[in-house]
Amino acid sequence: MDEKIWTVKEVINWTTNYLESKGLPNARLDIEYLLSYILGVSRLNLYLQMDKPLNKRELSLFKSMVKRRLNREPVQYITNRAYIWKYEFFVDKGVFIPRKETETLIEVSLSSLKKKENPFVLDVGCGCGCVILSIVKDLPGAKGIGIDIDAKAVKVSAINRKRLNLTERVYFVQSDLFCCFKQAEIFDAIVSNPPYISSDDIESLQEEIAKYEPRIALNGGKDGLAIIRRIVKGAFYLIKRGGFLALEVGIGQGASVKFFMERAGFVKVSVEKDFSGVDRVVIGWKP
DSSP, rough: TTTTTBBBBHHHHHHHHHHTTTTTHHHHHHHHHHHHHTTTHHHHHHTTTTBBBBOHHHHHHHHHHHHHHHOOHHHHHHHHHEEEEEEEEETTSOOOOOOOHHHHHHHHHHHHTTTSOOOOEESSSSSSSSSHHHHHHHHHHHHHEEESSSSSHHHHHHHHHTTTTTTEEEEEEEETTTTTSSSSSSSSEEOOOOOOBOOOTTGGOOHHHHHSOGGGBBOOOOTHHHHHHHHHHHHHHEEEEEEEEEEETTTHHHHHHHHHHHTTTTTEEEEEEOTTOOOEEEEEEEO
């Protein structure tokens, strides 16, 4: 590719065709994200620079990134950034990559917190911190804690907290679920995007997930619901009266999780659909 002068347009077209021929999904989108990162522009502004030639350094960096993508490494790990809700988050290998579906959890939680004054929110299994940071960023009076069993997730969350100027309002703690809490009825809401993939199904996931993403953030046990059961059981004790628990769930899990929550004592339990019409969030209230 470096024997001629390559413009942005030519690079996009050639590389998209090449990746598609290798069976990679969403090839053009991936290329646009990689080029946007290299050139330091948004995807929208990339289209205003279609005739811009790439210099040797830019081409060399792009080629190395494409090689990584050909090895099925996720674009988010290659660029160390992911976009969810309204914000850009730093991500790194070993930390779960946030998905568009999780915006349903953020949206449902924000809507449910609107009438609460200065709410205190806990995010269980915070990963890169995107859920709790998005909620607190959008609610000026809110404060929150994010917990994760993995030390690297806590470290990455702290980086994102600083980027979003929330160092005084959100705290991150390494903990195996609720082990770090002793007092009852602390939180106005507990939210979580927990591991909910069946352990038997992980190897059959697309290579980008099975090969690169942390198993601890995926593995929900034999039926995919092991961690969810623990969260539901422990959350009721920690939520204030009139507060809620909101959980992201996998396809086909909504009814089971609704049952778990009702059995634990939550009321007005409902299952909310994501943008694709899939049952995605179960929310219940503590009477």
